[in-house]
Amino acid sequence: MASRRVFHLHLVSDATGETLNAVARAACAQYEDAHPIEHVYALVRGPKQLERVLGEIEDAPGIVMFTMVNEELRQRLEARCAELMTPCISVLDPVMGALGTYLGRESSHKPGSQHTMNAEYFSRIEALNYTMAHDDGQSAGDLDLADIILVGVSRTSKTPTCIYLANRGIKAANVPVVPNVALPPDLETATHPLIVGLTTSPDRLIQIRKNRLLSLHEDTDTSYVNHDAVGDEVAFARRLCARNGWPVIDVTRRSIEETAAAVLNLYNERQKEVG
Template sequence: MPHRVQSYVHLHLVSDATGETLIAVARAAAAQYASVRAIEHVYPLVRAPKQLDRVIAEIEAAPGIVLYTLINPELSERLEAKCQEFGAPCVSVLAPVLGVFRSYLGTESTPRIGGQHVLNAEYFRRIDALNYTLLHDDGQMTEDLEDADVVLIGVSRTSKTPTSIYLANRGIKTANIPLVPGIPLPGNLETLNRPLVVGLVASPERIVQIRQNRLLSLNASDDSAYVDRAAVAEEIAQTRRLCARHGWPTIDVTRRSIEETAAAILALIQERRHV
């Protein structure tokens, strides 16, 4: 059976700030086209005509789809005019959204380059959360768990650390505690009041697969309970029993991305606040 040739598209992302918004939107859209490989060209901090000229030259050399977030109307108009010349589709990612805001609120926006990155209270809350989370990773500094917003518990390889970091970037102070056979839990874990404690679980097959890959990458031996399916199944069963005993919610991460797991935890936080 012949292999299907994967096509590609040049994706030019032009921003007067960091470009994070564009990258997220572009990747979400590109993910819907499995047979197309997007070649990203990211141009952050484009705020002057000379900078835009260099971008335009690159678009002309490798035509493709152009997405942009430029507050300066002169730069926006020049980019759109040049793309029209090249026959390259050019879309302002924020324009339709700003249009809805303007229509609903009945007022014009106040243009601010990189407005979402302003050093306000929300920004410092995220930094504080990130600092807390890094210091409380993998069972460290358990004395002040009561200061956390969320405490994640789970056996090895249930994505506790990356989920914690993701939540921290959303301003959620997150600690994570590994559940290791034979190692006692922190004494204060079962008496916490303020934090939401969430158990992360997965299928034994998935955990074993990840652990085996981990051991291979470390050139370590795999003749231990660490990758024994029955032992892993018992670890996960103990996690479920512990959570059930305390009324802590569990999330099965077997087929979830980090983002999906974090979204489920954020929903649990919202639920808890409205109880």
């Protein structure tokens, strides 16, 4: 088996760096035997900032990936990397080139354009506020204002999935399912939101819950992690979803991003049906 390779990865951006970081991590994830040491430089928009970055690249040579629209700074970065014989990659150039050719237009060359405070931005903030106010069963009788409601037993990743969705402008609430505990009255009467059940295998759920209890220095000898009790919880939640016709997603082997993508697929399909 090949030894794990450690290398320096310099991520240089003239904006927040979110796009660059996501692309870099997605690419690195395809190489299980590689471990990048990330050096992240955001809001690099002037010569002084760039010189500091170049100094750090020289001190720790590796791969450089960047998103920069200022042509002078780009050329300086690429030229210095060439002198150091360090790979230097503009991750957006192929996409922007293809898009520009198709549209027959030049790009705006404006750094951080995707973060402009427009209507979409404020929609995301509104969605995030709604989601945080409707976490873990909190309800002011307005669950019908949600776009999506996630239901499921404790520790099925409802909260992080909702936050992920909110960052995409989706008002997402979540409601815990506990046997013998009444659900919010406005849940089963809600007609506007898509309601989705999240489930997982009892064994996986017990493992997650035990880790949670240990992190809180609490006793793990409780029905919260009892195999029979957890199995009953999961079965109860499945019956609840089946009775109400709510689709169910098994999150046992899914990341938060994969769960959110599956929820969004269901949501988009529903929007087409009602639209």
